[in-house]
Amino acid sequence: MLTKEETYNQLFTMGHTGCSGCAQSMAVKLITEVLGKNTIATSATGCLEVFSTRWPESSWKIPWIHSLFENSAAVASGIEAALKITGKKGGITVLAQGGDGGTADIGLQALSGMFERNHDVLYVCYDNGAYMNTGYQRSGLTPFDAYTTTSPSGKESFGNQRPKKYMPEIAMAHRIPYTAVASAGYPLDLQKKVKKAKSIIGAKYLQVDVPCVPGWKYEPKYSVKLAQLAVQTGLYPLFEAEYDKIISVKKISKKVPVAEYLKLQGRFKHLFRDDAGKAEIEKIQKIADENIEHFGLL
Amino acid sequence: MMKEIRIHGRGGQGSVTMASILAISFFDDGNYCQAFPSFGSERTGAPVQAFARFSDKPIRTRHQIYEPDYIIVQDITLLKSVPVYKGIKEDGKILINSEASVKDVTAELGGISEESVIMFPALKIAMKVLSKPIVNTTLLGAFSALSGVVSIDSVKKEIENRFGSKLGKLNAEAAQTAYNYIKGDKSGF
Amino acid sequence: MDFKAGIIAMPGAALSNKTGSFANEIPVYQHKACTGCNLCIYFCPEGVVYGDKKTKIYDFDSDYCKGCGICAEECPVDDIKMVLVEK
């Protein structure tokens, strides 16, 4: 809880140019609040970098650097190395950030290197399921059947025809000490995971579901609601893992059919036109059910 | 006055090591020196070359050696596939590791005078001293003896520096044995 | 230093950018049923909501609020209303 005065002292300040209702900025605010001022952050190229640092403005009150699209993890590795050699690593958290494209597509190589070398870095992937910064193109984390400008729906297609890449499992396969999936819809759970990650030395991966107003095509006020529905349908399982073992999952309190989630978003509206669309929704339901089964969400 | 040495061997026989030990030995004797490989991507067994130069003045040129004063051949089978003797200076010397006699390789020499060729049983000496079929250090000792352009003391010192105390001493002994052999001490052979 | 141009920015300099002008709607805090749950603070993407858990008096900074309406949508006791901005 903040006083008015304190709102000006947030580490990710007001005045950024993120979209109205942007869940990513919400997540950044929550994460930096936990990490505190002894944090050095990197960002991959992407929405966050663009909307938070239009020179001469910056929303960051922690030292922050953006270099390129695919090297956030490598830049963070270098920062960690510099802190280590100068004996400053002790009290400082290194936070690396990227969107889903910058993390799981173009940045995967650098990220894998950072994991494998086990740098003491918390990597946060803000997952909004497409290249939103460049106008909603498909990424490896775009969900099945979602419309994007490069996986459009049409007479011959229901949109993105590949399932979402299992990025957290890829992180776990590196046997890093901590992997977690969180959601902007569950801020306390998110902050708890950030706090835990901060306490662990070594490479940490945190993937956060952050609904995107223009990319998903919904009313700004539904950002939290959609994030919560993604969890309650089973489409976005929240869990924690240590090394390759899952240690906790966020249980679904009341299972919601995926259609409830899909119908609020313009990127899935082609699924609601006819019977063929219904069959597609069934496929998505199956993905959710398999997640529920696999992670034991009920 | 600059002298140039070309070494022919096969990948894995230590030709580049040989050239660099030679260069450092030249340096120890008070010369400027240079050594470099034929910069190949060669794998074990493929023909390779290495080069060494020494001079009383700083060496600037960097081209490969086409007209050597000395040629060292680690493996006689190379004579069949590589023109190892090519470009040898008129008063140049070719040192070949082989128990065969010069007469046996006349055909491969393509008109080079037999006097320029020294056939030397490096393998035999290496097997006796090192119990290993690695002849580069033995050939270095022989080269020192026949050329007189590098002292055996420098060669032995740099062999020891390169290979460390135990292996270095043994290889230095191989070089000394070869040196003595060329100088006429063939006892034990 | 000249090389700051386009490369290095001062911490928190974005505060000079009053994003409140983006808003079409703004919240009005009713102060009737508030339980002090703080969800409006957690969920505000801008970080413009402030308040006092004890007095249960919450408000927002209209200089920066973009009027997304999340606080009103998520308020568990329906104590926040969105109203059109008169422009």
Next chain:
Amino acid sequence: MKKVLEGSMAIAEGVRLAEPHVISAYPITPQTHIVEHLSQMVADGDLKAEFIMVESEHSAASVVLGAGACGVRTYTATAAQGLLYMEEVIYNIAGMRLPVVITVANRAVSAPINIWNDMQDAMAIRDTGAVMLVAENNQEAYDMHLQAFKIAENRDVMLPVVVNVDGFVLTHTFEVVETIDDIEKVRQYLPPINMEYKLDVESPYSFGTLGEPSVYTESRYNLYNAMNYSRNIIIDSAKEFKDMFGRFYGSLTDSYKMDDAQTVIVAMGSVLGTIKDVVDELRESGKKIGVLKIRSFRPFPEEEIVSALKNVKNVIVAEKAICPGKGGILSVEIRDVLYKHKINSVNVNGYTLGLGGRDITPRNIYDLVLRAEKEENVDGEFIGLSQQYL
């Protein structure tokens, strides 16, 4: 102390003297020996540095970018494809004004794949905003690294400095190198890095922000000016080095037997040695010939070139790179500066040789001299082609 060192070892020793804090690299022939030696120094405790072997050149450059932004001294090395893979990051390092030193063991670029020496790789990064120096021999390569850090870290320069060293021809050649054994003197020459702006929780600036059209041009202008200014620092660093350590290789350029020269061969890097030997012989036969060495390719030594070549009849540019669709690169730039200074009496001929490890022999150099007297303003002419492969 004089020693016989492999070029890569000399470079590693030169880098060790600078006491870098963070070194990151990815292996590529012919750079490997350099980073092997450095990693051994770290393993042996002879160099106190974080040595990070990464999964790609892109990350190697990114690691030193991140570390460099924290205000520590950083180093990486690469070659050929690796340099091209780094290129995006080198633009970024330069744009962010970070003083990283990068050794490039110059090598041909694929295809066909070829691990041998030429300078085509360096040409790919000539517009990145990195200062680009070229070493002639291993002694200069050794000394040039200390100068490189000094230039890079100058507060009015603050740019990456690339030290070009011919792959294999220098990196794998053993020759005599005089080392510097007084580390205190080195520290006096190259004081600890001191960056005004760095990633620091006590003064948390934002780096690498979005530069909109309103400021991007100014940002490039500032970089452009810093590059121009670096000329002074390259000169000063060479002079100061001479004063302290006694060795001098020229500043932006160096002249050899240029006093009354009518014909001048212009070149960069290791080929200069062979050229100088040939020039000595030609001088003995009475030919008025000299050599102009380009030591700094970026910034381009415009004034030095003009003053060295303005009264010359024939200029021969011997180049180990080619620009398809144009011709020579160095030759075109030299003709450009002469044109700019309204000097049209000089016949500039540009020749391409030594590509992909093709040995450059004294014969090649004689041929250039003969050709250049008959030809007029040719560009990128290939020397020594094998007709059977055409």
